[in-house]
Amino acid sequence: MKITRVETFLVAPRWLFCRIETDDGLVGWGEPVVEGRALTVRAAVHELAELLIGADPLRVEDHWQRLTKGSFYRGGPVLSSAVAGLDQALWDIAGKALDAPVHQLLGGPVRDRVRVYGWIAGDEPAEVADAVTAQVEAGLTAVKMNASGRMSRLAGVAEIDGVLDRLAAAREALGPHRDVALDFHGRFTAANARRIIPLLADARPMFVEEPVLPEYSHLIGDVVRASPVPIACGERLYSRGEFLPVLQAGIAVAQPDLSHAGGISEVRRIGALAETFDVPLAPHCPLGPISLAASLQIAFSTPNFLIQEQSLGIHYNAGADLLDYVLDREMFRFHDGHLLRPTGPGLGVTIDEAAVRKADETGHDWHSPIWRHDDGSLAEW
Known part of the structure; x- marks a missing residue:
């Protein structure tokens, strides 16, 4: 069996899919994308595909080694994605060739269902309660939301109170038996994080995500020491090497993204590394159905898994949603706030290829918003 073709598809709302085909008709799907840089990643995929054409697809680890280390310049979000x-x-092809789900190839399942959470915006405090209620009515037991909109470099009283008001509204809507996590989204300076996080403790958030920008990971230990709330990070870290310092600094939750951090091969190793620090894994996934399917294969085979993000109904999904490119939606049906173990071969998801090809005819041009402070200087989005 040999790889004969690699294709990419730019599909709304902001995703990039790839399709690998073999000479005996097996097809594997992946989701390589950097949100806002889809065309750049698309070019990288086709450049790397030159290393795959004519090769045996079942040599997954050897391919990962060549794709990541076959060039003198390595890493970064574009190449890693x-x-x-x-x-x-x-991995999808390997599972289909062996008629087994990927988690079986990774050692077999360690659980029968995984808990999932939904994402609500949180940028506008008045919308929080209604958004939380909608997620609860959809059957979820946990949500994550932005802690703030644009944040000053040193927050004022109104900004701090806005964070507390958002969390209070979410906690009231959730009650004591459901969970809320707060995403600082890299919008907070380290000083703001150290000042504000202790004020959140009474509402008992599950975790605070990305309290500082990844380029300030050397400061995250200071935030951890000042925080009574578990600290999570990792959506903008792309390898074991980048996770090691934050694990050593004491983070409580590791959040690699299956579409950014080298795929299934690297995230399973990040999970094993996190386990040596007694840190659970909560894969980041505000993306499409292939990324979520890959995340679930990790979730079902990783002992130190905590909870899985999923994007159904997320505000980014204007014009297309999680299930629009999927033929069999049962894999993504919620059961008491959980997803059940998929048993189909490979990633377990059945992609509607006709819908994907049609969507690619239009494509998309999604880019991250540009925010500015009142003085005109650039603000973190």
């Missing part, structure tokens, strides 16, 4: 999607597709 391109590799991630190709890696997902290769």
Whole structure:
């Protein structure tokens, strides 16, 4: 069996899919994308595909080594995301060739269901209660939301109170038996994080995500020491090497993204590394159905898994949603706030290829918003 073709598809709302085909008709799907840089990653995928054409698709680890280390310049979000999607597709082919779900190839399932959470915006405090209620009515037992909109470099009283008001509204809507996590989204300076996080403790958030920008990871230990709330990070970290310092600094939850951090091959190793620090894994996934399917394969085979993000109904999904490119939706049906273990071969998701090809005819041009402070200087989005 040999790889004969690698294709990419730019599909709304902001995703990039890849398709690997073999000479005996097996097809694997992956989701390689950097949100806002889809075209750049698309070019990287096709450049890397030159290493795959004519090769045996079942040599998944060897391919990962060549794709990540076959060039003198390595790493970073674009290359790591391109590799991630190709890696997902290769695992998908391997599972289909062996008639087994990927989690079976990774050692077999360690649980029968995984808890999931939904994402609500949180940028506008008045919308929080209604958004939380909608997620609860959809059957979820946990949500994550932005802690704030634009934040000053040193927050004022009104900004701090806005964070507390958002969390209070969410907690009231959730009650004591459901969970809320707060995403600082890299919008907070380290000083703001150290000042504000202790004020959140009474509402008992599950965790605070990305309290400082990844380029300030050397400061995250200071935030951890000042925080009575578990600290999570990792959506913008792309390898074991980048996770090691934050694990050593004492983070409580590791959040690699299956479409950014080198795919299934690298995230399973990040999970094992996190386990040596007694840190659970909560894969980041505000993306499409292939990324979520790959995340679930990790979730079902990783002992130190905590909870899984999913994007159904997320505000980014204007014009297309999680299930629009999927033929069999049962895999993504909620059961008491959980998803059940998929048993189909490969990633377990059945992609509607006709819908994907049609969507690619239009494509998309999604980019991250540009925010500015009142003085005109750039603000973190």
